[in-house]
Amino acid sequence: MNKGKSIAEIHKDCVACGTCVKVCPRSALSVFKGVGVVVDREKCIGCGKCAKVCPAGVISIVGGASE
Amino acid sequence: MKKKWYDYLWLAELTYLCLGLFNILFAWLGMIFFVTPLVIAIFGGGKTYCNRFCGRGQLLGILGDKLKLSRKAVPPKFLRSKWFRYGFLAFFMTMFGLMIISTYKVFTGLPLRQAVTLLWVFKLPWQWADVSSVAPWVAQFAFGFFGVMLTSTVLGLLTMVLFRPRSWCVFCPMGTMTQGICQLKHGKEFKENGRKSEENRGTAENSGE
Ligand code: SF4
Ligand code: SF4
Ligand code: SF4
Numbered sequence: 001m002n003k004g005k006s007i008a009e010i011h012k013d014c015v016a017c018g019t020c021v022k023v024c025p026r027s028a029l030s031v032f033k034g035v036g037v038v039v040d041r042e043k044c045i046g047c048g049k050c051a052k053v054c055p056a057g058v059i060s061i062v063g064g065a066s067e
Numbered sequence: 068m069k070k071k072w073y074d075y076l077w078l079a080e081l082t083y084l085c086l087g088l089f090n091i092l093f094a095w096l097g098m099i100f101f102v103t104p105l106v107i108a109i110f111g112g113g114k115t116y117c118n119r120f121c122g123r124g125q126l127l128g129i130l131g132d133k134l135k136l137s138r139k140a141v142p143p144k145f146l147r148s149k150w151f152r153y154g155f156l157a158f159f160m161t162m163f164g165l166m167i168i169s170t171y172k173v174f175t176g177l178p179l180r181q182a183v184t185l186l187w188v189f190k191l192p193w194q195w196a197d198v199s200s201v202a203p204w205v206a207q208f209a210f211g212f213f214g215v216m217l218t219s220t221v222l223g224l225l226t227m228v229l230f231r232p233r234s235w236c237v238f239c240p241m242g243t244m245t246q247g248i249c250q251l252k253h254g255k256e257f258k259e260n261g262r263k264s265e266e267n268r269g270t271a272e273n274s275g276e
Binding site for chain 1: 113118152231232242252
């Protein structure tokens with residue numbers, strides 16, 4: 001059963017560089033006070049664009065019908 | 068997205084490197100790239116420098132993305148680990164300290180060494196520079212500091228080609244320092260924020276994992 005939509009999840013090793021923020025088509029990402037990135041779960045559509053550009057490789061797309 | 072003035076700061080970075088090659092004393096201008104991020108982070112601006120104003124990050128992005136010079140491979144995991152990032156920061160600061168010491172030695176009378184050290188070992192002779200107009204220690208600092216800037220540029224370009232465009236940002240000492248400051252100031256808030264959104268997820272989607 002579909003437990004919800006797919007969504008970007010950020011690992012704690014995020015370096016807060018902000019690269020992902022710039023590519024998100026839904027403006028779902030923001031750098032929280034220079035510490036790390038937070039995902040707006042309402043806005044994120046799980047497209048995976050952010051995961052492709054993250055230089056630290058800390059974004060994964062989780063959830064969705066497949067899980 | 069509409070381009071803002073600060074989206075062109077990569078030009079400043081490029082100009083800086085060219086000016087430094089042309090006249091080593093311009094290396095001093097690089098202090099701006101050192102002090103600004105720290106000041107912003109200390110006074111509550113978070114990583115706005117990295118996220119908006121850093122010309123180096125932008126330049127690596129342009130070279131990697133627009134000019135397609137990057138392989139776009141995920142960097143190895145150790146690069147983003149705390150021990151590597153803080154280890155590199157410590158190493159970088161040690162080398163920076165040694166550079167300050169040699170500047171001080173010239174200040175106290177030792178002869179000026181006209182060379183730019185690349186990657187901490189390779190000494191590039193820099194005899195063409197005319198530094199007779201300033202005190203020897205001012206010139207010595209310029210040589211040392213330009214070495215720091217060139218070294219980080221070379222590492223940035225190398226990791227840009229090998230991995231993703233902004234891979235340098237993963238272990239850039241300035242990035243690590245500014246994030247470290249923000250973590251000290253807002254780390255707890257960030258954790259609480261994360262917990263709250265986890266709770267929201269539980270109620271909103273009612274997913275039993
Ligand atoms: S998966 Fe797509 S929509 Fe979601 S945060 Fe990443 S870029 Fe934005
Ligand atoms: S691109 Fe990756 S490391 Fe950079 S802020 Fe986004 S999640 Fe963090
Ligand atoms: S991590 Fe370093 S190179 Fe990257 S944006 Fe920040 S200061 Fe610039």
